[in-house]
Amino acid sequence: MSRVLSSAHVHTTFCDGKSTAREMAQAAYERGFVSLGFSSHAPQTFDPAHCIDPSREDVYKAEIRAIQQEYAGRMAVYLGMERDMLSCSDPQSLDYFIASVHYFITPDGGHSGVDAPSNVMRRYVDEYCEGSGIEMARRYFTLMREYVIQSRPAIIGHFDLVRYNNAALGLYDENSDVYRNMALDALRDMRDTDALLEVNTGGVARGYMTEPYPAAFLLSAWKEWGGEVIINSDCHYAPLIDGGYSQAEELLLSLGYDHIVRLSADPEKGMWEQASLE
Numbered sequence: 119m120s121r122v123l124s125s126a127h128v129h130t131t132f133c134d135g136k137s138t139a140r141e142m143a144q145a146a147y148e149r150g151f152v153s154l155g156f157s158s159h160a161p162q163t164f165d166p167a168h169c170i171d172p173s174r175e176d177v178y179k180a181e182i183r184a185i186q187q188e189y190a191g192r193m194a195v196y197l198g199m200e201r202d203m204l205s206c207s208d209p210q211s212l213d214y215f216i217a218s219v220h221y222f223i224t225p226d227g228g229h230s231g232v233d234a235p236s237n238v239m240r241r242y243v244d245e246y247c248e249g250s251g252i253e254m255a256r257r258y259f260t261l262m263r264e265y266v267i268q269s270r271p272a273i274i275g276h277f278d279l280v281r282y283n284n285a286a287l288g289l290y291d292e293n294s295d296v297y298r299n300m301a302l303d304a305l306r307d308m309r310d311t312d313a314l315l316e317v318n319t320g321g322v323a324r325g326y327m328t329e330p331y332p333a334a335f336l337l338s339a340w341k342e343w344g345g346e347v348i349i350n351s352d353c354h355y356a357p358l359i360d361g362g363y364s365q366a367e368e369l370l371l372s373l374g375y376d377h378i379v380r381l382s383a384d385p386e387k388g389m390w391e392q393a394s395l396e
């Protein structure tokens with residue numbers, strides 16, 4: 119039985135999720151969650167299938183606030199978004215947001231997805247990185263570092279999403295010093311923002327990753343630096359609301375973590391609280 123009982127990273131039919139917001143809330147409640155944060159992809163001017171339709175942003179906010187009222191006293195519900203550096207709406211009216219990098223900008227002004235199908239990634243590396251996977255990874259971590267430091271999110275989303283296509287394409291060696299050091303350098307610079315580092319189980323739950331983001335060496339370093347972590351399911355389908363949580367908890371315990379941070383069960387006492395893993 120998971121001790122986390124919360125997710126601050128959930129997608130619904132407002133963006134690219136398969137379940138409605140109410141189905142997500144119901145699944146979380148039935149699983150005994152103490153809190154739930156909705157984090158639809160923020161509106162953007164391209165790739166509309168993956169984000170909130172800009173004309174429906176107010177509908178999204180009103181719907182989550184209504185669900186928040188419905189569950190008041192039973193499960194704390196929060197209004198968030200997962201934002202990218204290319205998102206175009208104002209985060210002011212949200213309870214929190216997650217900062218993620220999902221796209222590279224191409225020289226012709228287009229976009230190429232970090233977690234796009236492998237043929238799209240292959241083309242990006244071949245056409246714009248002279249075939250070098252490690253150069254692509256360097257660009258990814260540069261964007262991630264810049265965006266987190268500039269935007270000051272509550273949560274750093276799937277820090278090493280750049281691994282998404284690596285098992286299939288073998289773009290770079292995840293164990294090489296050059297890769298590890300570029301990831302560590304970017305993460306170290308984010309530590310000063312006091313953002314929570316997300317342990318994202320979405321890939322494990324959906325079966326395309328064998329371990330959560332980020333890799334264990336990054337979680338170890340984060341602990342050494344005194345950083346706090348949050349376990350999130352990046353859920354797109356209600357039955358997977360806590361998919362992969364047991365594995366993430368075991369991983370954190372093995373690395374010496376004894377607690378995680380989650381959205382607070384009681385909003386009156388603050389947005390965030392610690393939950394023991396032991």
Ligand SMILES: [Zn+2]
Binds near residue numbers: 200218220275276
């Ligand atoms: Zn994401």
Ligand SMILES: [Zn+2]
Binds near residue numbers: 129200
């Ligand atoms: Zn997400």
